[in-house]
Amino acid sequence: QVQLEESGGGLVKPGGSLRLSCAATGFIFNDHYFLWIRQAPGKGLEWISYISADVITKRYGDSVRGRFTISRDNTKNSVYLQMNSLRDEDTAVYYCARIGESGYFDLWGRGILVTVSS
């Protein structure tokens, strides 16, 4: 079954850290770029980060650069997002998504909620 599944979300205090994981199944993981996109409650979609298939290229949105780190393990078919120095405004549902042959995001996980609150 072709799917992505996020894990690792939850409640964390401001200034804290959290690591999200995204497990991929049912397709050739190493062929694809992956990205993280988040959605604050009641808001639109915000791109956070992406990573290339060969792990060499990583990019970040302005709101998370210097605090978040994307990585992947091609032996475990997984993508990760290490989130440090978390702020209230990082509260959101975080989606892992695949960049398909079309160049667009053709496969999404169900999302995982991260709540930053004291």
Added chain:
Amino acid sequence: EIVLTQSPATLSSSPGERVTLSCRASQNVSYYLAWYQQKLGQAPRLLIYDASNRASGIPARFRGSGSGTDFTLTISSVEPADFAVYYCQQRRNWPPITFGQGTRLEIK
């Protein structure tokens, strides 16, 4: 950064009607634009890519058009399952990857 502006913010429609959603880019994105549908509580789903190509499994009632800075998504005959939020996204110039703010299609 390319800014995508969607209009209207909310669109009210009845099943069976034809609706048109708009996405305007702040710079020329050629045909590098996609549309996503997001139902309540679900992840977004790719509908249209490269302005006018339907993604796998997307019904023919969804049609995308446009190029440059002006794009439209047309649903020829709205069905109950189509009431959702629709986002456009460009890949002409990224990073950053940018999305429009969304158009909510609601039942009249």
